[in-house]
Amino acid sequence: MKITVVGAGAVGATCADNIARKELAEELVLLDIKEGFAEGKAIDMMQTATLLGFDTKIKGVTNDYSQTAGSTVAVITSGLPRKPGMTREELIGINAGIVKGVAENILKYSPDAIIIVISNPMDTMTYLALKSLGLPKNRIIGMGGTLDSARFKYYLSVALNCNSNDLQGFVIGGHGDTTMIPLTRYATYQSLPVSELLDEATLAKVAADTMVGGATLTGLLGTSAWYAPGAAGAALVEAIVRDEKKLFTCCVALEGEYGQSDICLGVPVIVGKNGWEKIIDYKLNEAEQASFNKSADAVRNMNNVLAE
Ligand code: NAI
DSSP: OEEEEEOOSHHHHHHHHHHHHTTOOSEEEEEESSTTHHHHHHHHHHTTHHHHTOOOEEEEEESOGGGGTTOSEEEEOOSOOOOTTOOGGGGHHHHHHHHHHHHHHHHHHOTTOEEEEOSSSHHHHHHHHHHHHOOOGGGEEEOSHHHHHHHHHHHHHHHHTSOGGGEEOOEEEOSSTTTEEEOGGGOEETTEEGGGTSOHHHHHHHHHHHHTHHHHHHHHHSSOOOHHHHHHHHHHHHHHHTTOOEEEEEEEEEESGGGOEEEEEEEEEEEETTEEEEEOOOOOOHHHHHHHHHHHHHHHHHHHHHHO
16 A cells, blocks of 8 residues: 655654554655755654554656556645744645646656645635546545644643543534634533533633634644644544544535535545545534534635636
8 A cells, every 4th residue: 555645744644654654554755855954854753664664665756657557645835834823724725736747747657646725715726626627525534623633632631631532522514723613512521511510601712712722832832733734634644544434623514404405614534545435414503503604605705716
């Protein structure tokens, strides 16, 4: 099995590192446009193989897509990251050209690959991939809600002072500070609704912290985060290559589900060897559905920028 990660920057390299440590493939190709950069990252990571005890061969290449031939999954992280004060939306123009070109090159050599889009603004980049590549919808997965849900569980674990692995919780909608919707009503700790364990104000703060979780880190780091985004990308790769049929929030094509069509948005899906395999229909109440519709409007406005 071969996996390709495009973009050897902070997120791509971390994703590749996680994939290698988990031995999700025999071969991992890390590709970047910057001369020698992916090669350097790959050699550095390969020099951890005997220390960490993994057997995945990581190969770094500069823009040579022939080396990616026969990949089962390709993760696209190429593009510019956010700078402090920048919104994900401001990245549209630059990253659209990069993501489209990269995806076309990947498919030229790996026509059956499942594509995971991470580059921002991710919802719009996923929609662009869906519209421009002509692939079956299940093979195009946007990674955003997987990360936002992990952040939601982190903030819940802090509020509850508990092990985050005992938490269930999902963030749906767009992957933007104002478009994501932490589904507090469905979040549980050891099967108990968190709404029974935390007061309303604390729960509202958890949701608010989750929504600005990315911006908080951008403020602290001077650029966007990479450990959790990279791990989230690798978790989706793992679910595909191990056919886990596991539940994640992913950005996928909606055709009437959750009341929306002709858009890619974050909803709970089962991920397995065919990509995203099934949308899980959490029943939304009126307020949640209104937030979801508002989120869809905002993402649709961004998608319209693509046509301009
Ligand atoms: P980075 O700047 O560290 O890495 C990006 C890499 O892409 C660079 O090494 C650059 O040389 C490469 N690149 C640019 N154009 C390319 C092309 N045409 N072909 C191949 N490689 C190319 O950025 P970072 O932090 O890794 O972020 C990458 C992207 O992921 C950004 O768009 C960022 O906003 C997004 N992101 C998305 C998240 C999500 O949850 N969906 C979370 C965090 C970041």
